[in-house]
Amino acid sequence: MNGILNDQTLIYEQIAQLIEDGILNGEYGEDGQVPSTNELAHVFGINPATAAKGINRLVEEGLLYKKRGIGMFVADGAEKALRKKRREAFVSEEIKKILREAKKLGLTKEELLTLLAKQADEEGMQ
Amino acid sequence: MNTIDTKNAVLCAAGVSKSYGKQEVLKKLDLNIQPGCIYGLIGRNGAGKTTLLGILTGQNTKDSGEVRYGGETVWENRNALQHICFSRELTPNTASGQNALRVKDYLRAAEIFYPKWDKAYAEQLLEKFGLPKADRKKAIAKLSKGQMSMVTITIALASGAPVTILDEPVAGLDVVARELFYRLLLDDYTKTNRTFIISTHIIEEAAKVFERVVILDEGRIVKDEPTEELVGRFAYLSGANEALDAAMAAAGVTALETQLLGRHKMVAVELSGAQRAQLAAADGISVEPMNLQNVFVALCGHGDAQR
Numbered sequence: 001m002n003g004i005l006n007d008q009t010l011i012y013e014q015i016a017q018l019i020e021d022g023i024l025n026g027e028y029g030e031d032g033q034v035p036s037t038n039e040l041a042h043v044f045g046i047n048p049a050t051a052a053k054g055i056n057r058l059v060e061e062g063l064l065y066k067k068r069g070i071g072m073f074v075a076d077g078a079e080k081a082l083r084k085k086r087r088e089a090f091v092s093e094e095i096k097k098i099l100r101e102a103k104k105l106g107l108t109k110e111e112l113l114t115l116l117a118k119q120a121d122e123e124g125m126q
Numbered sequence: 127m128n129t130i131d132t133k134n135a136v137l138c139a140a141g142v143s144k145s146y147g148k149q150e151v152l153k154k155l156d157l158n159i160q161p162g163c164i165y166g167l168i169g170r171n172g173a174g175k176t177t178l179l180g181i182l183t184g185q186n187t188k189d190s191g192e193v194r195y196g197g198e199t200v201w202e203n204r205n206a207l208q209h210i211c212f213s214r215e216l217t218p219n220t221a222s223g224q225n226a227l228r229v230k231d232y233l234r235a236a237e238i239f240y241p242k243w244d245k246a247y248a249e250q251l252l253e254k255f256g257l258p259k260a261d262r263k264k265a266i267a268k269l270s271k272g273q274m275s276m277v278t279i280t281i282a283l284a285s286g287a288p289v290t291i292l293d294e295p296v297a298g299l300d301v302v303a304r305e306l307f308y309r310l311l312l313d314d315y316t317k318t319n320r321t322f323i324i325s326t327h328i329i330e331e332a333a334k335v336f337e338r339v340v341i342l343d344e345g346r347i348v349k350d351e352p353t354e355e356l357v358g359r360f361a362y363l364s365g366a367n368e369a370l371d372a373a374m375a376a377a378g379v380t381a382l383e384t385q386l387l388g389r390h391k392m393v394a395v396e397l398s399g400a401q402r403a404q405l406a407a408a409d410g411i412s413v414e415p416m417n418l419q420n421v422f423v424a425l426c427g428h429g430d431a432q433r
Contacts, residue, residue: 046334
């Protein structure tokens with residue numbers, strides 16, 4: 001897990017996001033253990049209740065499960081579920097943002113698609 | 127509202143009022159402190175923070191109302207008071223002249239008063255803060271402002287009191303020592319799960335440590351809730367003047383603060399999740415998050431920051 005917290009996004013959201021990122025990039029594999037509430041609180045200097053809220057969000061979404069007395073673990077199928085969720089969020093948030101900005105700049109649909117394709121080629125995207 | 131909730135709360139104030147001469151400092155205030163929680167108490171200078179903390183801990187008199195710890199009245203109740211530590215800001219001067227008490231006198235007094243005093247822990251803390259042994263023989267008046275804060279913090283943490291209150295603990299500390307304090311506080315809290323109430327003016331760096339925040343404004347409690355729930359309900363909106371007014375009217379939100387920049391308008395608002403979504407979808411309106419400091423200014427600034 002890496003990354004530090006900013007002060008413009010709710011902290012529990014950032015904690016949940018950090019662990020989600022760790023699951024997506026394979027740092028925490030299925031049935032792998034994620035950091036405990038107290039570890040997160042200590043490392044980031046945040047209230048343990050806030051760290052717990054972030055973890056609980058992932059439990060509620062079925063991405064983590066609890067082994068009593070041991071800790072929190074990544075659920076089966078968590079990576080796949082997460083990828084689906086993040087793709088949906090990518091459309092509803094990031095792509096919409098790009099479209100808004102493109103409209104503001106007076107780009108046509110054609111021009112935007114050309115720009116996207118060109119940039120994707122430059123970055124070697126398949 | 128004048129009921130005492132002794133079922134869940136550990137420390138309760140009900141209908142507390144206090145005036146100094148003609149000036150009404152606290153106005154029929156109710157507060158229920160939940161156990162096992164770190165509270166942040168924030169308010170502007172003169173909002174009544176120190177007066178409130180003094181009354182909660184039986185150190186100040188009140189004109190009316192009641193304060194109870196675990197169902198027992200706090201005033202002149204030794205049994206209740208030894209469970210509540212209010213580590214006040216130390217000052218170089220007291221009512222009777224220079225503060226000639228030495229650091230070790232303060233530590234000794236705390237040891238006598240608090241049944242759960244942890245002497246070894248106090249030693250460790252002073253060591254971590256870099257207060258050398260030689261300085262403990264010094265009179266309080268001879269300490270630097272930072273060293274006074276360190277003594278205050280050491281007494282609060284080592285008191286082991288189930289309710290521990292710190293008034294402006296970081297006021298004299300540099301940024302490194304402030305970080306150290308918050309870390310020590312969290313480590314202590316993780317181990318003991320006791321209740322802390324901390325007042326501070328340095329809001330943003332403390333926000334992530336507070337589970338709940340109590341905002342005191344002009345003698346009244348205007349907010350008392352989980353920090354992130356509070357912060358999550360506020361936002362800055364911006365957009366062209368007329369478009370923003372129309373979008374706000376449609377969503378039914380009102381401005382707490384407004385700034386105009388030509389035809390562009392920026393406002394601070396409190397809003398529900400549904401209102402936020404509605405405004406975020408509106409054309410030409412941007413919705414930006416706030417932090418606790420922004421929320422505090424929007425609620426308690428009364429427009430002073432824009433004057």
